[in-house]
Amino acid sequence: MLDDGEWFECECGQFTHMGMLCCHTLKVMDYVGMKEMRKRHILKRWTKYARDILPQHLAHFKRNQVVNKSFTCRSSTLYLHAMELVRLGDASVTTYELVLVRLKDMIAEVSPLAETRDGIGFEDRQAAEANHNNIALAGAIVN
Known part of the structure; x- marks a missing residue:
């Protein structure tokens, strides 16, 4: 325990x-009767505000983005x-045939419209991620 209980550090290093x-x-905190975590132990990356610190290839997940433009929202809803x-x-042969x-x-109606992509669809994100991974791999090979 450091700083009069404001900071805990264990030799296990977790x-x-x-x-x-x-x-x-956690056991020491319980033993000394602490009822709540100190803010110093709650890192931003474990909170709902972690979306503010995302790398560029995940920027579409940042807070205050338009939700319907997120590929995850569109893909999930359509799926x-x-x-x-x-x-x-x-349910039956009749419903099968109709559906x-x-x-x-x-598919015939939407295919021509899908040729113009807005750059934030599921396939776009997969391609961007694959490109990012290829660049990282190439950098690792060069080094």
């Missing part, structure tokens, strides 16, 4: 390494609705 208090420190169609379409026809019509 807080230094991972930014989380170890069980030893959930598509799975609902699969569930309903599997399949409508899906094929929708």
Whole structure:
């Protein structure tokens, strides 16, 4: 215990390494009767505000971004609705045929529109991440 209980440090080094208090420190805090964590032990990366400190390739996850432009929101919403169609379409031959026809019509209608990408779709993010990983790998090979 350092600074009159404002800071705890254990020789196991878990807080230094991972930014989380170890069980030893938690036990000492319990033993001395502490009822709440000191703000000094709550690192930003473990809070909901960690989105402010993201690297550039994850910037679309930052706080105060338009949620509907996030590929995760769009992908998740579309996926959930598509799975609902699969569930309903599997109920009978009639529903299967109707859902399949409508899906094929929708694919034909949407395909031309999907040729113009806004750069934040799921495939765009995958490509950006793959490119980022390739650059990092190339840098590691050169060094």
